Amino acid sequence: MAESATSFSRPAVESFERLYTFHGGLKLPGHREVTAKQPIQSAGVPAMLVLPLLQHIGEPAKSLVQPGDTVYKGQLIARQSGAISANLHASSSGTVIAIEERPVAHPSGLQAPCIIIETDGLDRYRDEPAAALDYSRMQPGELCDHIREAGIVGLGGAGFPTQVKLACSERSRIELLLINAVECEPYIACDNRLMQEHATEVIEGVRILQRAVQPDSCIIAIEDGMAAAEEALRSALATGNETGIRVTRVPEIYPSGGERQLIKVLTGSEVPSQGFPADIGIICQNVGTAAAVYNAVIKRQPLLSRIVTVTGDGIAEPQNFATLIGTPVSHLVACAGGYTQDVERLLIGGPMMGYAVSHDDIPVSKTINCILAVSHEEMPAPPPAQPCIRCGKCTVVCPADLLPQQLYWYAHSNNLDAAQDYNLFDCIECGCCAYVCPSHIPLVQYYRHAKTEIWAREKQTMASDHARQRHEARLSRLDRIKQEREARMAKKKQALSSDGGRSDMKKAAIQAALERVKRKKQQADMTPKNVDNLTPEQQRLIAAADKRRQHKDDTE
Amino acid sequence: MEFKTYSSPHLPVSGSVATMMQRVLIALLPGIACVIWLFGWGIVINILLASLTALLAEAAMLALRKRPVMTLRDGSALLTGVLLALALPPLAPWWIPVIGCLFAIVIAKQLYGGLGYNPFNPAMAGYVVLLISFPLELTMWSAPGSQLSFTDTLVYVFSGSLPAEQALDTLTMATPMDDIKTRLGLSETLSEMRGSPVFGSFAGAGWEWINLWFLVGGLWLLQMKVIQWQIPVGMLSGLAFIAFVFYAVNPDIYSTPLFQLFSGAAMLGAFFIATDPVSACTTPRGRLYYGLGIGLLTYIIRTWGGYPDGVAFAVLLMNMAAPTIDHYTRPRVFGHDR
Numbered sequence: 001m002a003e004s005a006t007s008f009s010r011p012a013v014e015s016f017e018r019l020y021t022f023h024g025g026l027k028l029p030g031h032r033e034v035t036a037k038q039p040i041q042s043a044g045v046p047a048m049l050v051l052p053l054l055q056h057i058g059e060p061a062k063s064l065v066q067p068g069d070t071v072y073k074g075q076l077i078a079r080q081s082g083a084i085s086a087n088l089h090a091s092s093s094g095t096v097i098a099i100e101e102r103p104v105a106h107p108s109g110l111q112a113p114c115i116i117i118e119t120d121g122l123d124r125y126r127d128e129p130a131a132a133l134d135y136s137r138m139q140p141g142e143l144c145d146h147i148r149e150a151g152i153v154g155l156g157g158a159g160f161p162t163q164v165k166l167a168c169s170e171r172s173r174i175e176l177l178l179i180n181a182v183e184c185e186p187y188i189a190c191d192n193r194l195m196q197e198h199a200t201e202v203i204e205g206v207r208i209l210q211r212a213v214q215p216d217s218c219i220i221a222i223e224d225g226m227a228a229a230e231e232a233l234r235s236a237l238a239t240g241n242e243t244g245i246r247v248t249r250v251p252e253i254y255p256s257g258g259e260r261q262l263i264k265v266l267t268g269s270e271v272p273s274q275g276f277p278a279d280i281g282i283i284c285q286n287v288g289t290a291a292a293v294y295n296a297v298i299k300r301q302p303l304l305s306r307i308v309t310v311t312g313d314g315i316a317e318p319q320n321f322a323t324l325i326g327t328p329v330s331h332l333v334a335c336a337g338g339y340t341q342d343v344e345r346l347l348i349g350g351p352m353m354g355y356a357v358s359h360d361d362i363p364v365s366k367t368i369n370c371i372l373a374v375s376h377e378e379m380p381a382p383p384p385a386q387p388c389i390r391c392g393k394c395t396v397v398c399p400a401d402l403l404p405q406q407l408y409w410y411a412h413s414n415n416l417d418a419a420q421d422y423n424l425f426d427c428i429e430c431g432c433c434a435y436v437c438p439s440h441i442p443l444v445q446y447y448r449h450a451k452t453e454i455w456a457r458e459k460q461t462m463a464s465d466h467a468r469q470r471h472e473a474r475l476s477r478l479d480r481i482k483q484e485r486e487a488r489m490a491k492k493k494q495a496l497s498s499d500g501g502r503s504d505m506k507k508a509a510i511q512a513a514l515e516r517v518k519r520k521k522q523q524a525d526m527t528p529k530n531v532d533n534l535t536p537e538q539q540r541l542i543a544a545a546d547k548r549r550q551h552k553d554d555t556e
Numbered sequence: 557m558e559f560k561t562y563s564s565p566h567l568p569v570s571g572s573v574a575t576m577m578q579r580v581l582i583a584l585l586p587g588i589a590c591v592i593w594l595f596g597w598g599i600v601i602n603i604l605l606a607s608l609t610a611l612l613a614e615a616a617m618l619a620l621r622k623r624p625v626m627t628l629r630d631g632s633a634l635l636t637g638v639l640l641a642l643a644l645p646p647l648a649p650w651w652i653p654v655i656g657c658l659f660a661i662v663i664a665k666q667l668y669g670g671l672g673y674n675p676f677n678p679a680m681a682g683y684v685v686l687l688i689s690f691p692l693e694l695t696m697w698s699a700p701g702s703q704l705s706f707t708d709t710l711v712y713v714f715s716g717s718l719p720a721e722q723a724l725d726t727l728t729m730a731t732p733m734d735d736i737k738t739r740l741g742l743s744e745t746l747s748e749m750r751g752s753p754v755f756g757s758f759a760g761a762g763w764e765w766i767n768l769w770f771l772v773g774g775l776w777l778l779q780m781k782v783i784q785w786q787i788p789v790g791m792l793s794g795l796a797f798i799a800f801v802f803y804a805v806n807p808d809i810y811s812t813p814l815f816q817l818f819s820g821a822a823m824l825g826a827f828f829i830a831t832d833p834v835s836a837c838t839t840p841r842g843r844l845y846y847g848l849g850i851g852l853l854t855y856i857i858r859t860w861g862g863y864p865d866g867v868a869f870a871v872l873l874m875n876m877a878a879p880t881i882d883h884y885t886r887p888r889v890f891g892h893d894r
Contacts, residue, residue, distance in 0.1 A: 272892075273891035352566070353565070356559065356563075358561050392833060395838070395887075400891075403838065403886065439572075445563035
């Protein structure tokens, strides 16, 4: 990674004029006609908030509350545990009624520990909000602490704790702070609306991030079709752009909003396969995260809500909602007028990388940007898969330059080593391959399955390696003890067998034995001085002790 | 409410294998029309016989292998039949396309596991079996402009008898490539042959037009993204390159690159046969090498081999090399060093 860091030529601000391309990708139908024009509405306070302890990459937060506790809006209810973790706050006021496993937004319908708050409808804070921080005078570390306290994670989807990403700037010099506002998946418009309606806050959030990571340059990347958002950002910058923020439009090619793809488009550099953008001097943050940072530093509010696009032909009135974290999806759908008659599929996230869930009794977590409900007409069931004919259309569109047909071949035949050799783990699961596959093979499903298998296998290997190491250590310890004993014995034997040594040893042993006898005699003759006027009990004890000593001497 | 769960991506898919095969068949039409125009109805009878055999054989094999028979609708068997028919002389007896298709579908395709699993191009495997087993029938090409009616052709194909006024040797004629080979054997030079009726405007008489129309169809396939450019470009440039080298050395005995490109099955092979994705290379760079290999081998077999054309053998030979080429031509993965 170090080589890559040095090979990254320092880009001057001007050099970002040019755009690069990444391999593959797709031009997808946008489906944003409705939602991109809908102003952000409030989804209100639901009767119940379900707050999963794990809404980010890393370790789950540790609950600080008990069932029955009254909580205020913005109160810290679970603290981060470990370096990669995030705080969790009550997104409205009410009573904690349970801390238990609940279904969460997960492709496999997983249950996970959640804090459940019955809201009181007052939505009240404990105190008046603190005064805005003057971030321009603050040290990067201090700012990071505030961001950490606010429980901010990447709102683009991955949910990486923001302070951890920002802390990279302490270790290596950051050339470019990249604000990702490229909503490349169809249907989703939450970032687009955020920029249109809250451009000033977004820009100020970006300035705070600039202060926190001290980059040489800063770009807000938006998509070609976001003219209104671009105008809003530019007019917000027009009042003063001392920190040199640039707004750049990138072509609408899915998945140009992927972190690695976007970095390639803007800089021409590739993030190393197993590395991070910071390895090549870049920190990438979602535009929604920038707004959350603004709230944390200026409004002094932790991350309590986010914008969610609720859309699809299965939703009566598609809209964008400012949603409290923990709001049930069912509540959000009800806010959007409920489902239409022929709704068939409910997706969390976009239509390319999102996952289908079987019910809507799950909470909106920090990383959910879209709820998509569709009918059979809009997204028919996938046709049955046919054999792969190796046509290579998947290779043409793969943004990671993989050979999806070969990966499928190996994943299908459970040849996991070969799949890994063909760089399975560089797959970003964007779904381009499956989208173009004329045989309708659910390729991404195969890759996910193979990855899971490999992880399970590695875990197992690690466990058995550990056991084997322990076993080997024990064997070698026993062996060592045996050898040492043998060595001692051999030494003794040698000492005994050598002639001169033997007589000397014997003499010394006899001498020592004589000395011992003499000493014991002296001890026995010696009369203790304090034996006058003893009680009968004491005398009996002394007699018993003498007897024991006598017995001991005899046996020796 | 219970929703249906499927794996991502969820956007409806566009293409299908059947659409791809249909497009390939459509792209063959201009070339087929040109063959009919030049050589008469024989090719139509070939196509009908071959398609029917291929479809029946595929259906029977699918049933025997307990696979859904309607897999037939993917169109791959039909395409194999049509491609094999196009490789055969238009006046071949009826059992030629039948045997060829039976071998192609039953042995070269279904016994290996059906669509997607055959290591060799089925049409070419069937053709080569015919070429080796029945060399006489396979080299009796019609003369361009033959005027046999559809029914007369049908009668001839099934019974071998011609109308009284027609003689077989007026209907058939050696192909330009065969003719040149024979005359070169008699120490004639190419410049001496130039005035011969087997030469057309820039390549073999008639064949240049057939190749041109297959080229048009192939370009349409490229534009529709049914095939990718690497294999055709590789094959045609391989063929043109080696032809140019030898032509430059001795133009008296080696034909021009243009002649090579527009003779025999060059264009049909480059756009329709070598591009069979199942048996070809699958990496982008591998496909280029694969095409180059076919081009070079085609020239070598055409020039020094004992068969009328080299495309079929070249394709089968490169089929064998495909897995190895794929292994050594993996693309650089995003974020990896070379």
